[in-house]
Amino acid sequence: MDKWSALKMFVVTAQLGSFSRAAEQLGKTPSALTKAVNHLEAELGSRLFERSTRRIVLTEVGRLYLETARQVLQRLEEVGEEVEQLQHGLRGNLKVTAPLAYGQAFLDQVCDGFLEQYPQINLQVDLCDEFVNLLESGYDLALREGHDDLPGLIARVVGSNRLALCASPVYLARKGRPVNPQTLEEHEWLLYRHPLLSREFWWVERDGQRLSLPQPQAPRLRSDNYDLLLANALAGRGLLHTPLWSAAPYLADGRLVQVMADYEIDPDSFGPHILAVYPSHRRATAKVQAFIDYVGGFLARHGLD
Incomplete structure (x- = not known):
């Protein structure tokens, strides 16, 4: 069985807590997902789920395996994007979160210029003042005020917060x-x-x-x-x-x-800085680096570096 497909089916099943719901989301049959999980369990020599007639629950091994499987799938997706970008230029989707006040202050202008320079990239920019957990939220990047010693995250200074x-x-x-x-x-x-x-x-x-x-x-x-x-x-x-x-x-x-x-x-x-932040277990893709560089360049041109 394709290992990548089996990992994806396991992750979705774990997230939804149901073979049937995961099968519906992935367009597969429940038996196909059961077979994929059984294959992974046989390979590991340990059970990933405790099953009952009402629900499935991750075992301790399953929780450990889920964390790694998510990282593997994310990295494979990133590598695929990077290869495509090397061949065809920067393209794809970029998901960013930032504080509300950044929008009118400078981020609206940053987005305009960035989209002009990179016509094959689509941006999703969500502005909110609540703390966003980058390790769980699915965002590629966050712009924040603060300090650059954040656990589990890589932070690059892009501007001053005087x-x-x-x-x-x-x-x-x-x-x-x-x-x-x-x-x-x-x-x-x-x-x-x-x-x-x-x-x-x-x-x-x-x-x-x-x-x-x-x-x-x-x-x-x-x-x-x-x-x-x-x-x-x-x-x-x-x-x-x-x-x-x-x-x-x-x-x-x-x-x-x-x-x-x-x-x-x-x-x-x-904190004294405006930071561009992304998870440390994910190497920044070319489009993430391009956005970080563009923000930093914009703020520097306006005397805010």
Whole structure:
């Protein structure tokens, strides 16, 4: 029996927990899947499933074998893609996940340019702020803020995650007060709510001196959606901590002004970098590398490397 087909039938059966449902998904008969699993079990000399009239359950050997079988099938698929790309150029599907705020800030432009440069690649880009487990989700790549010492993952730095404290000229004129560590409590704030961020303090550094500044306890607007806060900052509603990759075009055209610019703001748990991340057990294919290089090049051209 074809080993590749047998492995695929075993993996789908294990995922669905049923020979009949797996057979329906694969367009096979249940007996064909049973035969494939029996073949693998005979080869191993050990059972992969405990079977009953109601259900099948992976054995300890089966759980171990499933993890390896998934990796083998994934790698075979990747090698097939790489061979095809060597022969015919970059093509196929690329599945990417990234934070919501990356979309409007730069990822929409990245996708446009990338699709123009690689007309035979189809992109799926899913934007969400929830943590996505790359080892289980099926994504080829994630763009993230953070640190590059992630277990089970390979992370390449593609940009900077420096923060700035910004406000619109309209707000600053209306408030009529300078912005410095002594006057922060006199100002109106737009506060990003996120479980990784401290609710008590934010940190800055100037001339080698590190300062802890209190978070505003009664902001004019608090939200877990950064784009909503940015829109209100542009409308003149208050001060906002914003990544430079987001604020750059508004600083350039004068719709935002950076205040306390001589202070370096600590990005806290978000980390100092924008990262392109993929599972360490999967070698990045040519199309993944091409996307990573394109993102890094785009951010560098806009001074955000």
